[in-house]
Amino acid sequence: MDWHKRLTQAREAKNIKKSAFAKLVGVSAPTVTDWENGDTKMIEGNNLVKVCQVLEVSPDWLLHGTDTSKEDAQKLMPGSVPISLIEDDEEALYRVKLVQLRLQAGVTGFQTEPDNTDGGTLGLSKSWVHRKGFDPENLLAVKVKGESMEPTFYEGDTIVINLADKKLTDNGVFAVNYGGEAVVKRISRDAGQWWLMSDNSDQRKFYRRNCHGNECIIIGRVVRREGDHF
Missing domain, CATH: 2.10.109.10 (Umud Fragment, subunit A)
Structure with a gap:
């Protein structure tokens, strides 16, 4: 499984819709589609940090499939705080x-x-x-x-x-x-x-x-x- 599929798997596991996920990360919905479809070769920098914070996964797991716990993920990104939706997407929009x-x-x-x-x-x-x-x-x-x-x-x-x-x-x-x-x-x-x-x-x-x-x-x-x- 490549990182594109792991991204989709992690997002769906947290029951976050693509449009809501894009807003949490700070990118457009088409960008998320490109990530998940494999049209983007690599995700890096601030986008990688934000994605991992929202999904509560480590960069190693997302990019390489290395199994890392939530606690270890936060050690890899000191000061990071998990992000979650405050209100139901359908009711708020x-x-x-x-x-x-x-x-x-x-x-x-x-x-x-x-x-x-x-x-x-x-x-x-x-x-x-x-x-x-x-x-x-x-x-x-x-x-x-x-x-x-x-x-x-x-x-x-x-x-x-x-x-x-x-x-x-x-x-x-x-x-x-x-x-x-x-x-x-x-x-x-x-x-x-x-x-x-x-x-x-x-x-x-x-x-x-x-x-x-x-x-x-x-x-x-x-x-x-x-x-x-x-």
Whole structure:
């Protein structure tokens, strides 16, 4: 058995869901998937320490299968404290659908297709949703594509869209149906017009585009990002 399988075995033995485990370790759920699927050759550094703390195993056992007790594991990592979930994952989170948007040019409505990455949902803290005043029924999660919004959003990041908020505000970030293409852009007000702006510094490649009429239909405001770029 290699370390990828031991990681899965230890996580499942503690009954920790992949999304919750990712939050405890401080990485994204796709990163955990890469670890467990064997797409990552080695886990090391702070990630290794955090994983072993959460699972209460030693680095030797995780990486090499050497049987080491919990006490020995703590000796190998002085000062470490086992980490556990404080509250039940299902009760503490809203499950927001992870989808792909299907749009048509000039059409206000849209269709969605399930995105089964990371189980097809994104867990959002109920306390956070309530504090922000959002209706969870109006929230959707989508994966970011392309480089146009770097360094704010990177390709593969997950963003949450509030479908109930379509009111344009200067410097707000919105998901937009632009000529039938789903884009995420920063909105700017200039010379009495609204413009779609990219955060990428290469403005020659990612130039601004005018937002008006049925060519530019607002889907909703981006209210949250989940990713592992710091």
